[in-house]
Amino acid sequence: MDKLKPVNYSSLAVAELIDQTTWANDFTWEEIKILGAYFTAYEVDKGTVIFYEGARADYMGLIVKGRVRISKTGADHSVIPLVVLSESQTFGEQSLIDGEPRSGLAEAMEPTTFVITKRHQLFTMAKEEPDLAFRVLWKVSHLLSQRLRHTSFKLVDAPGSKV
Numbered sequence: 001m002d003k004l005k006p007v008n009y010s011s012l013a014v015a016e017l018i019d020q021t022t023w024a025n026d027f028t029w030e031e032i033k034i035l036g037a038y039f040t041a042y043e044v045d046k047g048t049v050i051f052y053e054g055a056r057a058d059y060m061g062l063i064v065k066g067r068v069r070i071s072k073t074g075a076d077h078s079v080i081p082l083v084v085l086s087e088s089q090t091f092g093e094q095s096l097i098d099g100e101p102r103s104g105l106a107e108a109m110e111p112t113t114f115v116i117t118k119r120h121q122l123f124t125m126a127k128e129e130p131d132l133a134f135r136v137l138w139k140v141s142h143l144l145s146q147r148l149r150h151t152s153f154k155l156v157d158a159p160g161s162k163v
Contacts, residue, residue, distance in 0.1 A: 023089075053072065064113040069106070
């Protein structure tokens with residue numbers, strides 16, 4: 001993230017970006033305008049690494065436009081694509097919640113616009129807008145739960161798996 005440069009948008013412009021996503025459907029326009037103050041906008045070119053596996057970071061991204069591939073390094077040091085995320089999808093939720101190093105590599109597959117919120121921004125939101133912060137955290141928790149369930153099903157169906 002240190003090499004990525006934020007786009008200098010006003011909080012209203014950031015809110016308008018968030019509003020372009022289906023992620024915003026759970027919030028009113030007034031709430032989205034508030035969220036705009038707790039997110040930062042980024043625009044990156046195709047091939048830009050957003051974060052590396054093992055990097056220390058504590059933010060979550062929400063894709064407004066474009067696609068982001070999440071990959072993992074295999075035991076043989078090969079890069080294994082896990083998923084390609086697109087508009088309205090989020091990435092980096094685990095590090096937002098636990099502050100632990102990144103579990104994968106995130107790379108832009110095309111010119112991509114996204115907004116991020118950092119852990120300290122979420123904590124500030126929790127102090128200033130506790131109900132809204134709770135709803136954001138609830139949304140992130142629900143997403144993480146869904147992804148864990150999906151992964152569990154994939155593991156059970158994996159060749160050679162025994163339950």
